Amino acid sequence: MQGLLQFTMDLFEGLGSEFAPPAPSPAAPRRAKKPKLVAPPAVPAAPPTLVEPYDKDAPPAIPLAETLTLANFAHPQATRQVVLGTARVAYEFKRGKRKTIGFLVGAEGLSVRAPRWVALRDVDAAIQEKADWILRKLTETQQRHARVEATRIEWKNGAQFPFMGEPVVIQLDPKHGFASVGGTLDAAEGDGPRTLRLAVAQNAEPSQIRDAAQAWLMRQARRLFIERLDHFAPRLGVSWQKLSLSNAATRWGSASADGSIRLNWRLIHFGLPVIDYVVAHELAHLRVMDHSHRFWETVESVVPDYDLLRQKLKDEAVPRWS
Structure with a gap:
């Protein structure tokens, strides 16, 4: 072509007739007895x-x-x-x-x-x-x-995000240094969300609040991931050597034959069962370095409902941090 x-x-x-172009006014008659001459209607433009x-x-x-x-x-x-x-x-x-x-x-x-x-x-x-x-x-x-x-966070006092599957509300609390931990998660009161008190000034920039929250979450993630790695490794008969936290956009974890494990710190937004699935998944790769039927049997031996948790990991939206 x-x-x-x-x-x-x-x-x-x-469109109705009222939208049609109007015809020109009729010409005035020269004599009373002669018929009126009317111009033909205008042709609409193409x-x-x-x-x-x-x-x-x-x-x-x-x-x-x-x-x-x-x-x-x-x-x-x-x-x-x-x-x-x-x-x-x-x-x-x-x-x-x-x-x-x-x-x-x-x-x-x-x-x-x-x-x-x-x-x-x-x-x-x-x-x-x-x-x-x-x-x-x-x-x-x-x-x-x-x-x-829809989960994009507006970083300010009162901002909310999930922590281990439960909502947490930020409260800026510059009067407390919180030693080296940067913040404190208060105990739950009633049915409302828990409060994360951060050592950040009330007039802090959104990026400062975000960075402080992320630093606190990454510390919690490392502590929890090590605990769950130590829990599942003996049950799978493997030994992990090193843990690194990643910030990948689409990958939740990886494992190397030398025993190195990488886990996305944003997993801390999910509940413990989902975190356990990802931890067990990566440890299982230390026995089977592919996604064969034998690999999934290995995962299933420690996480029987892995398929449901795997789907939950895909379906649930985690906060957008950028």
Whole structure:
């Protein structure tokens, strides 16, 4: 196809006669007995058109009126787009040294990778074949992002976030130094949230309050993680050597054959059962360094309901710290 694609939408469709252009006033008669001469009604102008450049690599165009009802998923580095069911998906497309077409749905959207020799029509066919999976993952990711955005914390006196699955409210308390711990978590009173008193000035900047809260949480996380590692390691018959705290955006933990364990400090937002699942998961890798059936049997031996906890880890939104 060459040239430009034109999309036309009738702006006058369904409008009443009162919106029609008025006819010119009738001409005055020269003699009383002669019939009046009336000018013919004006012809409405042609509806405007929306013109978009045609991209030979783009999928077939669809009427503009239909695009208004489609869900939109757009990758910020999108170079191609496709309509899948009731959604328009703009995706990042790259070629490289690989043998198969690959799909990745992440926080930014859909990325497609293809070998250099694969024709675009074959890429389009592969996308259509994976349409249900792609739309499900994009929807899940979008919903998860919305939940995370809803948990964004406004860092000030009275800010709230979850600690080990329970809500905690920040109270700025500059009169107390709290020694080297930076803050104190008060005992629970009634059904309300517990109070975390931080040694921060009342006029502190939001970033100062955030950093103080994060430092306190990381100390709690390290203490708890060591306790749970020591609990599960003997039961799994393994020995861990070193614990590091990570701040990864999408990874909760990792394990190395030398016994090094990395755990995301933000796990401290979850309840203890979820934390135990992640700890046991990483320790199990010291016995089985893959995700084979034998690996999951190893996890199940110490965390029987690991599958439910694994799903909870995926579904629950933790506070967004940036």
